[in-house]
Amino acid sequence: MSEKPKKGNSLKLVIIVLLGLIVVGGATFGGMMLAGKKGATPTTTTKAVETKEATYSLDECLVNLTDSDAKRYLKVLVYVGYGENEELSTELKEQKPVIRDLVIKILRSKKTTDFSDAGVDLIKKEIIAKINPVLTKGKVDHIYFNDLLVQ
The missing domain is CATH 3.30.479.30 (Band 7 domain)
Structure with a gap:
């Protein structure tokens, strides 16, 4: 009977690790998006030269x-x-x-x-x-x- 609590604890541990990876991945993605927007702002404000x-x-x-x-x-x-x-x-x-x-x-x-x-x-x-x-x-x-x- 001691095996059942171990399976439950290992399942909880796997779920916690996966949730941690998702949170870290989401934070990394969000940080990259913010950094990408900061680097892109000078190029979006430049005006295109019109040539006829x-x-x-x-x-x-x-x-x-x-x-x-x-x-x-x-x-x-x-x-x-x-x-x-x-x-x-x-x-x-x-x-x-x-x-x-x-x-x-x-x-x-x-x-x-x-x-x-x-x-x-x-x-x-x-x-x-x-x-x-x-x-x-x-x-x-x-x-x-x-x-x-x-x-």
Whole structure:
């Protein structure tokens, strides 16, 4: 008969230990949440800088790439970004065939391996460097690739 009280005492001990762990875990979680909120307050009070940028679509480009191991192609929708400038907007519409030709020449000279994250940024910079000398009423600030597909 002495075994029954021992089982009851060990069950109580397990329950007390589990409750203690829950309380300590809850206190730790609450402390981390408070510390996280204190660290996040300076970033939430900063104001976002508003930039007004217009974009113009150069439409979809489908080009062959220069890979020698297989026939590969690139399909991409290209947009140019520039500061809001009505004269530049008109010039982009007028110069669209010339600008598309420049973009296609640059893209056709690339290989599949050139389209890594860092490589895409370099290609965008190269395109901007080729487009801006053609423009007289402003300059292109950004190139955006949408629906980039290399196959």
